[in-house]
Amino acid sequence: MFDPGTGQSRVLVIEDSKVDQLVYRRTLHEFDLEFADSGESGLERIAAERFDLVVLDFHLPRLNGDEVLARIKGGSDPELPVVMVTGGGNENVAVEMLKRGASDYVTKDDLHTPRVASAVRGALERHRLDLARRRAEDELRRRKDELETALRKLQEAQAHLVQSEKMASLGQLVAGVAHEINNPLSYVTNNLAVLDRDVGLVVKMMAAYRDHLGPALPESIAEAERDCDLDYTLSNLDRLIASTRQGLRRVGEIVAGLRDFSRLDEAEQKMIDPNDPVRTTVEMVRFHVRHREIKLEVDLAPLPQACCNPGQLNQVLLNLLMNAIQAVGPGASIAVRTRLEPDGSAFRYEVVDDGPGIPESVLGKIFDPFFTTKPQGVGTGLGLWITYNIVQEHGGWIEVQTAQGTGTTFVVTLPIRAYAAECS
Numbered sequence: 001m002f003d004p005g006t007g008q009s010r011v012l013v014i015e016d017s018k019v020d021q022l023v024y025r026r027t028l029h030e031f032d033l034e035f036a037d038s039g040e041s042g043l044e045r046i047a048a049e050r051f052d053l054v055v056l057d058f059h060l061p062r063l064n065g066d067e068v069l070a071r072i073k074g075g076s077d078p079e080l081p082v083v084m085v086t087g088g089g090n091e092n093v094a095v096e097m098l099k100r101g102a103s104d105y106v107t108k109d110d111l112h113t114p115r116v117a118s119a120v121r122g123a124l125e126r127h128r129l130d131l132a133r134r135r136a137e138d139e140l141r142r143r144k145d146e147l148e149t150a151l152r153k154l155q156e157a158q159a160h161l162v163q164s165e166k167m168a169s170l171g172q173l174v175a176g177v178a179h180e181i182n183n184p185l186s187y188v189t190n191n192l193a194v195l196d197r198d199v200g201l202v203v204k205m206m207a208a209y210r211d212h213l214g215p216a217l218p219e220s221i222a223e224a225e226r227d228c229d230l231d232y233t234l235s236n237l238d239r240l241i242a243s244t245r246q247g248l249r250r251v252g253e254i255v256a257g258l259r260d261f262s263r264l265d266e267a268e269q270k271m272i273d274p275n276d277p278v279r280t281t282v283e284m285v286r287f288h289v290r291h292r293e294i295k296l297e298v299d300l301a302p303l304p305q306a307c308c309n310p311g312q313l314n315q316v317l318l319n320l321l322m323n324a325i326q327a328v329g330p331g332a333s334i335a336v337r338t339r340l341e342p343d344g345s346a347f348r349y350e351v352v353d354d355g356p357g358i359p360e361s362v363l364g365k366i367f368d369p370f371f372t373t374k375p376q377g378v379g380t381g382l383g384l385w386i387t388y389n390i391v392q393e394h395g396g397w398i399e400v401q402t403a404q405g406t407g408t409t410f411v412v413t414l415p416i417r418a419y420a421a422e423c424s
């Protein structure tokens with residue numbers, strides 16, 4: 001090996017002729033020389049020690065120079081520079097040796113000339129430069145990998161921030177709206193109960209008046225009764241109040257749905273009916289569905305309770321449903337289904353649309369953060385990335401089947417973790 005003490009490179013000369021060995025001692029005196037008398041002993045020494053370069057005679061007994069070269073190049077240090085020494089005037093062999101990995105060659109005719117030392121020096125220098133270049137390339141590659149990793153982490157952190165900000169402000173907005181509606185809803189509901197009771201009393205009173213007066217009812221009042229179709233009006237009051245109560249109950253359900261939904265950012269694991277997030281989310285998107293005249297089929301299979309983060313599952317379903325709604329045109333159909341796996345170990349959410357499908361060129365990128373084909377302001381490209389992460393965190397997986405012009409189906413499969421520590 002290159003000796004920093006003497007500054008000499010360690011060179012192994014594989015040469016069977018003692019006379020030639022003496023010549024090398026003279027012409028290569030500036031190097032730390034070692035000798036091997038045969039190809040076999042040379043290879044043994046290369047395997048056991050470190051050399052900076054090998055000078056290899058082509059004509060050796062038994063194992064010839066080209067075979068030794070092949071073994072060096074196929075061995076543990078294939079980069080070890082080899083200068084071949086070929087018979088005089090045999091340029092073809094020399095060129096062949098260069099092709100097989102020799103660094104340079106000299107002929108036996110050059111042996112007494114400075115050409116041998118300059119070939120060794122040149123080969124050592126090229127090897128040194130080669131090593132330095134390779135080290136620089138490795139370093140560059142390592143730095144590039146580091147930068148790419150840092151960039152990816154940065155993008156993911158940014159995506160998390162944007163998404164949690166988006167969801168937090170959506171949650172606040174929804175919670176605020178729910179709260180605002182809840183106030184008038186509760187006093188209207190209370191008033192309706194009082195109204196129901198009081199109208200009942202008034203109806204009873206009127207019946208008493210009518211019974212008492214009978215035929216003595218003044219004509220002007222009888223005419224007023226006929227004008228307002230009093231019998232029908234009185235008989236209709238109960239139905240009117242019942243349908244108003246039903247309407248208020250519906251508003252109450254919507255408010256409860258909004259409240260449920262606004263708990264999106266709660267990082268909370270709970271035992272839930274996995275159909276609940278579907279019901280909540282379908283309420284949230286119903287406006288968009290109706291507005292765009294989309295047929296929405298909701299098909300829920302009975303599912304066992306499972307340990308999940310309901311807020312996060314709302315988010316998964318909202319992302320998939322909004323993508324489907326945004327993909328299809330008016331009058332299209334979307335289906336959201338739940339299914340239990342036959343062995344009961346997992347359940348599936350399926351969101352199916354009959355939209356245009358996802359082109360092949362886009363399909364590989366849809367789960368990347370910030371990838372969107374939608375105009376600025378419509379999509380941030382985070383929906384499916386977040387969805388993918390949530391599904392992973394739940395130990396599940398997401399699949400997509402799509403065909404151009406036929407539609408897209410997203411299937412989320414989640415294991416039923418009934419006894420997770422967080423839920424016990």
Ligand SMILES: Nc1ncnc2c1ncn2[C@@H]1O[C@H](COP(=O)(O)OP(=O)(O)OP(=O)(O)O)[C@@H](O)[C@H]1O
Pocket residue numbers: 319323324327353355356357358362366367371372373374378379380381382383384385408
């Ligand atoms: N059902 C679908 N049909 C057709 N293309 C879809 C469907 N779902 C997703 N895509 C494609 O995948 C892309 C990425 O979807 P993703 O939900 O991650 O982002 P986005 O919807 O564009 O924006 P964001 O969800 O953040 O508002 C979409 O821009 C769209 O090109």
Ligand SMILES: [Mg+2]
Pocket residue numbers: 319322323379382383384
């Ligand atoms: Mg989306």
